[in-house]
Amino acid sequence: MNPTDTPLPFAELHLHVEGTLEPELVMALAERNAVTLPYDDVDALRRAYSFTDLQSFLDLYYANMAVLRTPEDFADMTRAYLTRAAAGGVRHAELMVDPQAHLVRGVPLEVVLEGVTPVLATSEAEHGVSTLLFAAFLRDRPEDEALEVLDRLVAAGAPIAGIGLDSAEVGHPPSDFTRLYARARAEGLRLIAHAGEEGPASYVTDALDLLGVQRVDHGIRSLDDDAVVERLVAEQVPLTVCPLSNVALRAVDRIEDHPVLAMLDRGLNVTVNSDDPAYFGGYLDDNLAALERSLGMTADQRARLAANSIRSSFLPAARRDALLAEIDHPSAR
Numbered sequence: 001m002n003p004t005d006t007p008l009p010f011a012e013l014h015l016h017v018e019g020t021l022e023p024e025l026v027m028a029l030a031e032r033n034a035v036t037l038p039y040d041d042v043d044a045l046r047r048a049y050s051f052t053d054l055q056s057f058l059d060l061y062y063a064n065m066a067v068l069r070t071p072e073d074f075a076d077m078t079r080a081y082l083t084r085a086a087a088g089g090v091r092h093a094e095l096m097v098d099p100q101a102h103l104v105r106g107v108p109l110e111v112v113l114e115g116v117t118p119v120l121a122t123s124e125a126e127h128g129v130s131t132l133l134f135a136a137f138l139r140d141r142p143e144d145e146a147l148e149v150l151d152r153l154v155a156a157g158a159p160i161a162g163i164g165l166d167s168a169e170v171g172h173p174p175s176d177f178t179r180l181y182a183r184a185r186a187e188g189l190r191l192i193a194h195a196g197e198e199g200p201a202s203y204v205t206d207a208l209d210l211l212g213v214q215r216v217d218h219g220i221r222s223l224d225d226d227a228v229v230e231r232l233v234a235e236q237v238p239l240t241v242c243p244l245s246n247v248a249l250r251a252v253d254r255i256e257d258h259p260v261l262a263m264l265d266r267g268l269n270v271t272v273n274s275d276d277p278a279y280f281g282g283y284l285d286d287n288l289a290a291l292e293r294s295l296g297m298t299a300d301q302r303a304r305l306a307a308n309s310i311r312s313s314f315l316p317a318a319r320r321d322a323l324l325a326e327i328d329h330p331s332a333r
């Protein structure tokens with residue numbers, strides 16, 4: 001706790017809004033929309049939340065999206081996340097949405113945006129959480145499709161701050177998406193991408209050099225290559241690390257083995273995030289609690305993580321500085 005004993009402000013920078021779909025909400029939306037799921041009850045669905053790798057999670061994550069049909073469904077999901085995140089100390093959230101995952105099952109872009117954007121627009125007033133929205137593109141689908149969706153988002157005036165790249169990583173390198181990122185850059189959009197979650201350290205370098213990303217989602221496999229680590233330290237590239245996610249998807253064996261605090265102490269610009277909190281056992285505050293309990297995270301490390309999260313956000317300077325001022329710690333200055 002900082003000396004004033006108020007909770008430190010955190011920004012959540014790696015969050016898939018579809019990954020906030022709690023089992024209870026999945027079942028409620030299935031009933032509301034008359035969608036048949038292969039689970040008798042919430043407990044049966046909850047038992048399916050056990051994964052062996054990224055793909056085993058993605059299979060369930062995409063299957064559960066079948067219950068999202070109307071703007072109200074997307075709004076309910078988004079509001080539930082913001083309510084829970086605010087209770088856990090999140091003051092700013094940069095959320096990803098996966099437009100292609102909805103388009104391929106016949107849900108138009110307008111439905112997604114009509115649901116998500118009004119809830120984000122009122123979030124600061126209602127929850128004290130400012131927000132930015134990113135359209136994340138599925139790297140296991142063709143770049144041409146992503147380009148077409150980006151054009152439609154831009155033409156529709158969708159209120160997106162930037163683009164990301166997610167889904168199955170290995171075998172789908174950043175080099176497959178250079179035209180997409182060039183187009184987004186020309187539109188003045190912010191650029192982020194998942195890299196080095198399951199894929200090699202070279203994907204992190206390629207995301208920086210070929211796509212021009214300003215922030216890397218995950219990036220933990222950078223640790224396999226000292227030269228990459230040295231570069232990330234020198235350039236202070238923000239890495240949005242997700243400890244509970246990495247354990248749930250077996251990128252890291254146990255939370256006690258998670259490298260995030262060692263990365264922080266090595267000078268990397270790391271932040272802590274929940275990724276898909278409904279699926280991986282917790283929200284941002286649960287991730288921090290796990291680091292405290294299992295890795296002995298100190299108050300100093302917590303304050304540095306808070307400051308990194310605010311500084312690595314795409315917040316306008318005035319709010320960024322106001323939030324940093326709440327962190328009474330040398331690293332926040």
Ligand SMILES: Nc1ncnc2[nH]cnc12
Binds near residue numbers: 167197276
């Ligand atoms: N952790 C993750 N990695 C890649 N794609 C995702 N989509 C949702 N969560 C993801």
Ligand SMILES: [Zn+2]
Binds near residue numbers: 015016194275
């Ligand atoms: Zn992610």
